[in-house]
Amino acid sequence: MIGYIMLGTNDLDRATKFYADLLSLLGAKQAMTDPGRFVGWSNGKGPMLAVTKPHDGNKATFGNGTMVALAADSQETVNKVHAKALSLGGTDEGAPGLRGGTFYGGYFRDLDGNKLVVFHM
Template identity: 35%
Template sequence: MFNHIMIGSNDIERSKRFYDAVLATLGAGEPARNQAPTGHTRLFYRHDGNVFGISEPINDQEATVANGATIGFKCVSPEQVQLFHDTAVAHGGTSIEQPPGLREGHMGALYLAYVRDPDGHKLCAIHRPQQNR
């Protein structure tokens, strides 16, 4: 359904350090660095056919977070969820909501961890024990 997800950053190099470490826990490598025609820097992480981008706002306004938005990253195990969380916190992220762990709900059992990146974007690491697709 999605081609890519793009978020804004007020400090692209800080974001690169954070996402290099965090996305490496999922197997993503170095991002492709791109300069928009406007001169703004963008980073594109590619992994398993997905693209996650970070950009300096092209309108030259401050990057802000979307209230109510969460970007979920699929993990292959509870251990990978924990590693994602711990790496995010070690690289300037903030642990939010409940500690990483198993949750039961309308979608069945999920192993979840929530963090905010250094710009305040809400991220979720998620593993579905019943179906890891």
């Protein structure tokens, strides 16, 4: 049902480097770009994730209660992606671990404050 997800950024170059490094761990490659406006990645298995400068020209802000979930193929990949996000300047929102019995996830915020979780079930 979901075709793509766009996260706002105020520094497209910085966000592009963050996500290119991070999403490569999930097998994603750059799939689409509009130079100076947005860059998107896909692993060919699900929706594209893109970073964008807001179309209206206003400052990008993150949504309170908004979160993007990135599916991983193992708990080890969850650990790697979470650690990579922090090494790239992201902030920890919850260390990787088992939650609710079968859900293993690690939470972080990107460089613009967008909240994400990488998970395996």
